[in-house]
Amino acid sequence: xxxxxxxxxxxxxxxxxxxxxxxxxxxxxxxxxxxxxxxxxxxxxxxxxxxxxxxxxxxxxxxxxxxxxxxxxxxxxxxxxxxxxxxxxxxxxxxxxxxxxxxxxxxxxxxxxxxxxxxxxxxx
Numbered sequence: 001x002x003x004x005x006x007x008x009x010x011x012x013x014x015x016x017x018x019x020x021x022x023x024x025x026x027x028x029x030x031x032x033x034x035x036x037x038x039x040x041x042x043x044x045x046x047x048x049x050x051x052x053x054x055x056x057x058x059x060x061x062x063x064x065x066x067x068x069x070x071x072x073x074x075x076x077x078x079x080x081x082x083x084x085x086x087x088x089x090x091x092x093x094x095x096x097x098x099x100x101x102x103x104x105x106x107x108x109x110x111x112x113x114x115x116x117x118x119x120x121x122x123x124x
Contacts (some may be wrong), residue, residue: 023047038088038096042117045086060084061113071107 027047035041046057064072064080072080078093088096100108100116 024049038086038092039099039116041086041088042084042096045084046117057117058110058114061110065110070110071105072113073107077108 024047027044030044031041031048035044060080060083061072064076064083066076066079074094074097077097078090081088081093081096097108098104100112102112102116103109
């Protein structure tokens with residue numbers, strides 16, 4: 001790197017870190033205030049964890065998938081939601097499951113899970 005390029009790089013990195021920190025703080029504040037919509041709650045949990053929260057969703061899905069069939073049934077999903085740190089009533093989890101299970105198959109595929117969350121994450 002040339003000196004000016006390096007300074008510019010450092011400036012961009014600092015700006016990105018500030019933005020991520022602000023995003024995390026806003027998400028944590030929203031979570032403290034309470035969120036009724038389960039998808040919004042998941043989204044805020046991800047944002048509160050920083051970029052690794054969103055990136056970690058694929059890994060979280062694989063961890064939730066106890067039988068490694070690349071699908072989550074309701075029991076895997078309930079356990080995974082709890083393990084991920086979301087506190088929800090059974091009714092909320094059921095509604096959340098139905099929203100993500102876009103093909104109404106009774107299970108959530110990896111693609112359904114990631115695509116639904118990605119749409120949420122990018123919509124803001």
